[in-house]
Amino acid sequence: MAADKQRKHPLASSFKFGFEGIAAAAAKERNVQIHLAISVIVILSGFIFSINKYEWIAIILSIGGMVSMEMINTAIERTVDMYTKEYHPLAKQAKDIAAGAVLVFAIASVMIGIIIFLPRIFAWFS
Ligand SMILES: Nc1ncnc2c1ncn2[C@@H]1O[C@H](COP(=O)(O)OP(=O)(O)OP(=O)(O)O)[C@@H](O)[C@H]1O
Structure with a gap:
């Protein structure tokens, strides 16, 4: 019971962890960076x-879903790598399967x- 209580974080901390995850993915994951660059375009x-x-x-929805998918894929890759290198x-x-979901x-x-x-691109050139 006491251990249960200790594990619960305030809502603000959950947001903080989420932002840390976004920052880590944006800083370290090439695929996430590519998706962010495409999103800007x-x-x-x-x-x-x-x-x-x-x-x-x-x-x-497409941009949010795409970046989220890539981040979940990264999280699955990290989890698998932590479990085994064999x-x-x-x-x-x-x-x-995670990569397939992204695809x-x-x-x-x-x-x-x-x-x-x-x-619109066709209309532009015609
Ligand atoms: N422990 C493992 N056991 C079996 N196959 C693995 C293992 N780790 C990776 N693979 C396979 O090797 C290939 C390359 O995996 P890797 O982990 O290098 O990621 P990736 O698909 O290149 O993605 P990213 O470029 O985002 O890192 C994939 O087909 C993956 O399923």
Whole structure:
């Protein structure tokens, strides 16, 4: 019971841990950095092409989901590496399935980007 109480952190600490996680991923994970750079380009494109509020909602969900997915993938990689450095088929499955989840979301995000931006890019050049 006392140990249970000790483990509970105030809400502010949970936010702090979350921000520390974001900072660590942004500082150390190349894939997260790539997604953040792409996000900046997509947001700038949103302003340049004056996308509407529903398109912004789709873009915000895509960016938030993509970066979150990459961070969860990183967390799974770290957990597996902490558990074993030896080859293990389950370690491979865990990492590959997590990477697959990122890929599924990335494909969906690219499709959303194409639906929103491709007609505008064509209109720009025609
Ligand atoms: N302990 C392990 N046992 C079996 N296969 C592993 C193990 N660690 C990594 N792998 C496999 O080796 C490949 C490379 O994994 P690695 O951990 O280097 O990450 P990655 O997929 O290159 O991602 P990132 O570039 O984000 O680090 C993947 O197919 C992964 O499943």
